[in-house]
Amino acid sequence: MYNNKFSLSRTSLVFSMIYQFLKRINIDRPYVFYTLVFVIFVLPLTYVNNFYYYKSIAKVEKTAMLNMANTLNKFSEMCVKLPNNNTTQCIDKLKRFLSSNKDSYGSLVIITAKNKLLLKHDNRWYVHSRLPINLKDVEGAVTTIRSLDANIAITKNSIPNIWYSVYKSVTFSIADIIQKDGIRKKWSYIKRVAIPRSTPFFSFLLIALLIMYFVKKSIIAQIEFINEFEDLEDPKGVGSIF
Numbered sequence: 001m002y003n004n005k006f007s008l009s010r011t012s013l014v015f016s017m018i019y020q021f022l023k024r025i026n027i028d029r030p031y032v033f034y035t036l037v038f039v040i041f042v043l044p045l046t047y048v049n050n051f052y053y054y055k056s057i058a059k060v061e062k063t064a065m066l067n068m069a070n071t072l073n074k075f076s077e078m079c080v081k082l083p084n085n086n087t088t089q090c091i092d093k094l095k096r097f098l099s100s101n102k103d104s105y106g107s108l109v110i111i112t113a114k115n116k117l118l119l120k121h122d123n124r125w126y127v128h129s130r131l132p133i134n135l136k137d138v139e140g141a142v143t144t145i146r147s148l149d150a151n152i153a154i155t156k157n158s159i160p161n162i163w164y165s166v167y168k169s170v171t172f173s174i175a176d177i178i179q180k181d182g183i184r185k186k187w188s189y190i191k192r193v194a195i196p197r198s199t200p201f202f203s204f205l206l207i208a209l210l211i212m213y214f215v216k217k218s219i220i221a222q223i224e225f226i227n228e229f230e231d232l233e234d235p236k237g238v239g240s241i242f
Contacts, residue, residue, distance in 0.1 A: 033212075041208040042201065043166065049200045050165045057158055062138045064103065065154045069135060069142045072097075072109075077147040087148055091118050099123075105130075105158040113150035129164075130157040169201040 075097060079090035091111070098109055098121040106124040110117070135141045135154035145152050168176070173194040180186045 033216075034209075037208050037212050038205075041212070042205050043170075045204040045208075046166050046169055046201045047162060049204070050169065051162050054159050054162065054165065058133060061105065061133050061156045061158045065107070065133070065135045065138060065156060066141055068101075068107070068109075068154060069152055072111075072152060073142060073145055073147070076145050080147045087113075087118070090148065094119055095121060105156055108153075108155040110153045111145060111148070111150050112153075113148060118148070118150055124155075124157050126157045126160070129160060131159045131161075132157050133159065165197075166201075169198050172198045 072094060075094065076090055079093055080087070094111070102123065105126065106122075108124055109119065109121045111119040133156045135152070136143055143152055144150065173189075177186050177189055177194060180189050
């Protein structure tokens with residue numbers, strides 16, 4: 001019996017503290033409630049989602065660089081073995097090969113031999129706005145082209161600042177959409193980039209609002225229940241705080 005009273009008293013104290021806190025921050029005001037939901041739940045979840053998404057992108061890009069370096073090695077090896085081919089001709093063929101090889105983020109490929117630049121190919125999309133990933137930093141990377149007695153460096157700029165990516169998720173990339181010329185390009189960007197980028201954010205927002213709605217109702221119900229059996233300091237009762 002004593003334990004039950006102690007447990008009820010402790011529960012009452014906890015909910016009383018919660019109530020006082022909610023009352024102090026004016027949780028009954030919609031803008032306060034939705035701001036709390038946004039800051040405490042939605043933003044952190046969006047950050048975590050984007051962090052692990054781009055972490056997986058980094059792994060994919062590292063694998064792509066390894067494959068590209070190996071492919072260029074094999075391509076060069078076959079090229080120099082062909083009749084009447086020399087280094088210059090093979091470099092030209094490598095340029096054409098790289099020009100036809102496109103991906104989502106592009107890449108910078110530099111081939112040098114004895115401090116002489118043989119090839120530089122740069123089709124990166126986000127040179128200044130995203131962090132670089134370098135072939136030389138990837139474990140097991142091949143940084144030479146043996147058949148040309150040359151060195152190869154590959155850089156991909158695929159990883160944005162995570163908070164900046166969160167900002168774009170929250171704003172539906174509206175700034176990027178505005179910069180696109182014509183309705184077709186805008187709509188294409190919305191389908192290819194804006195919707196996939198912002199879908200997790202809007203999903204988290206909807207889930208958080210639903211959860212907080214039921215949590216809010218639960219808190220109110222428990223406070224009212226406690227008020228029926230406990231002599232609180234406020235004789236008028238808690239009332240509705242939402």
